[in-house]
Amino acid sequence: xxxxxxxxxxxxxxxxxxxxxxxxxxxxxxxxxxxxxxxxxxxxxxxxxxxxxxxxxxxxxxxxxxxxxxxxxxxxxxxxxxxxxxxxxxxxxxxxxxxxxxxxxxxxxxxxxxxxxxxxxxxxxxxxxxxxxxxxxxxxxxxxxxxxxxxxxxxxxxxxxxxxxxxxxxxxxxxxxxxxxxxxxxxxxxxxxxxxxxxxxxxxxxxxxxxxxxxxxxxxxxxxxxxxxxxxxxxxxxxxxxxxxxxxxxxxxxxxxxxxxxxxxxxxxxxxxxxxxxxxxxxxxxxxxxxxxxxxxxxxxxxxxxxxxxxxxxxxxxxxxxxxxxxxxxxxxxxxxxxxxxxxxxxxxxxxxxxxxxxxxxxxxxxxxxxxxxxxxxxxxxxxxxxxxxxxxxxxxxxxxxxxxxxxxxxxxxxxxxxxxxxxxxxxxxxxxxxxxxxx
Numbered sequence: 011x012x013x014x015x016x017x018x019x020x021x022x023x024x025x026x027x028x029x030x031x032x033x034x035x036x037x038x039x040x041x042x043x044x045x046x047x048x049x050x051x052x053x054x055x056x057x058x059x060x061x062x063x064x065x066x067x068x069x070x071x072x073x074x075x076x077x078x079x080x081x082x083x084x085x086x087x088x089x090x091x092x093x094x095x096x097x098x099x100x101x102x103x104x105x106x107x108x109x110x111x112x113x114x115x116x117x118x119x120x121x122x123x124x125x126x127x128x129x130x131x132x133x134x135x136x137x138x139x140x141x142x143x144x145x146x147x148x149x150x151x152x153x154x155x156x157x158x159x160x161x162x163x164x165x166x167x168x169x170x171x172x173x174x175x176x177x178x179x180x181x182x183x184x185x186x187x188x189x190x191x192x193x194x195x196x197x198x199x200x201x202x203x204x205x206x207x208x209x210x211x212x213x214x215x216x217x218x219x220x221x222x223x224x225x226x227x228x229x230x231x232x233x234x235x236x237x238x239x240x241x242x243x244x245x246x247x248x249x250x251x252x253x254x255x256x257x258x259x260x261x262x263x264x265x266x267x268x269x270x271x272x273x274x275x276x277x278x279x280x281x282x283x284x285x286x287x288x289x290x291x292x293x294x295x296x297x298x299x300x301x302x303x304x305x306x307x308x309x310x311x312x313x314x315x316x317x318x319x320x321x322x323x324x325x326x327x328x329x330x331x332x333x334x335x336x337x338x339x340x341x342x343x344x345x346x347x348x349x350x351x352x353x354x355x356x357x358x359x360x361x362x363x364x365x366x367x368x369x370x371x372x373x374x375x376x377x378x379x380x381x382x383x384x385x386x387x388x389x390x391x392x393x394x395x396x397x398x399x400x401x402x403x404x405x406x407x408x409x410x411x412x413x414x415x416x417x418x419x420x421x422x423x424x425x426x427x428x429x430x431x432x433x434x435x436x437x438x439x440x441x442x443x444x445x446x447x448x449x450x
Contacts, residue, residue: 022072024058031055090288097137127151146202152177154194158207159184162193163332165211167243167450168235175331185235217241244335244449247321248304251350254442255301257380258354259361260420262298269308270299273349273418274315282312300350300419317351320344345443352435353418355442359434363426369394372434380441393437400433 015029028035035055038048045053061068101120108114121136123129128149134140145153156177163169170190173181184190193207200206211217219240231238245253255261271294283290289310294300307315311327320340324330345351358376366372373393377385385393404411411432416422423431441447 022062022076024062027055028058028062035059097139101136148198154197154202155190158193158197159190160331161204161207161211164246165208165217166237166241167335168233172235186237242449244321244337246333247318247323248307250321250448251304251317253447254351254354257442258358258438260301260354260357261303262301264298264302267302267306270302270306271295271308272300272302272315274317278313278316279310282310296419317344317348341448342443345448346439349418351442352414352439353420355439356415356417356431356435357420358438358442359431360423360426362434362438363431369397373397373437376434376438376441380438381444381446393441396440397433397437400436401429404429404432 031051034052038052038056039059048056062072063069103118103120105115105118108116121140123141123144128144128147128151130136130140130144131147134143144150155171156174159169159171159177160174163174170186171177171182171184175181193210196210197203197207216237217240219237221240221242223239227238230236234241244250252261271292273294274292276292279289279292304318307318309315309326311325314323314325319325320338321344322334322336324333358379361379362372362376366375370390373390374385377383377389377393408429411428412422414432414435415428
């Protein structure tokens with residue numbers, strides 16, 4: 011090695027070429043040959059020397075470019091990048107192909123919509139913006155209807171059109187076509203206000219009905235397609251977790267922010283991780299991030315959160331318009347043993363011990379908090395009897411009470427009686443497993 015040079019800045023390709031040809035450049039600078047007699051390499055070398063060393067304006071621009079490149083590389087290094095799309099500058103076009111053969115083009119076609127639907131607005135551009143304007147036009151027959159039908163499905167369990175994924179001729183006809191049309195018009199006239207439409211649905215007489223099934227209603231409307239009673243179905247995975255955190259007082263209600271990683275069994279990501287992936291290992295969050303709404307849960311499609319997958323949450327590897335709703339023993343095991351739900355029960359019991367002074371008052375407050383209705387006398391009797399049974403057990407095995415109460419990240423409260431706390435925590439866990447808590 012004859013030479014070593016260290017630079018504290020970005021080096022351009024032209025400067026690298028000058029460094030590599032330094033010996034030859036020294037000879038060219040004292041050479042008296044005419045420019046036309048020089049070879050292409052020699053001309054490039056002299057041109058680069060003039061720009062990089064002698065031309066002050068070029069050097070200033072080159073240094074500014076180097077600084078910009080350095081800042082860009084820093085942003086790339088600290089951030090996750092993703093691909094985006096933009097419209098082509100030229101007008102999109104396509105051809106009808108003879109029997110699908112790309113080499114046999116027939117007539118050319120421009121961007122448009124099927125003839126059975128309303129045409130694109132005259133002033134709309136023939137691109138994705140024009141498509142969005144067409145979809146949200148007041149006279150468009152589909153978007154508003156499809157959207158309010160999915161809202162109805164999420165609240166009532168089944169859409170006014172049961173085949174929410176198919177509004178075509180192969181789909182089922184709406185059970186209440188006039189209601190569907192009215193809701194669609196109301197949605198548009200409200201300025202596409204989602205909150206307004208959902209409030210309208212949940213404050214309606216149809217939603218406010220009781221869910222009890224009489225023999226007469228079952229015979230006339232077995233699937234409740236004609237809304238003879240209130241909806242009854244198991245909550246979706248995200249809603250069930252959020253509801254448990256909400257009634258316990260743990261739910262972090264802050265809106266916005268980054269994705270979070272709540273409790274999950276360790277090592278699940280390692281099985282499906284790709285070498286070099288930035289999600290190869292799972293690192294659980296801490297603090298209030300553990301109790302944020304499920305909307306903010308970080309989702310790895312190849313390994314979704316198991317507590318949500320147990321309740322039919324889709325993997326998000328493909329679009330799922332209608333979720334399945336199953337009832338399995340695994341779901342009960344999740345509600346009984348998953349860290350998030352056990353910690354929620356612990357915190358609900360802790361609140362009950364601070365608020366009420368005797369078993370009767372605790373049972374009444376906890377029942378109302380979890381289920382939002384007064385408890386019947388026989389229900390209060392069962393709750394207090396269960397608390398007594400759990401107290402007897404934990405007095406026999408006090409270590410199990412400590413293990414139960416130290417589940418999760420929330421600190422252990424030394425001022426509370428561990429036996430009493432653990433007993434009411436098990437009562438809370440039982441309430442959070444009831445059908446009328448898990449089901450709407």
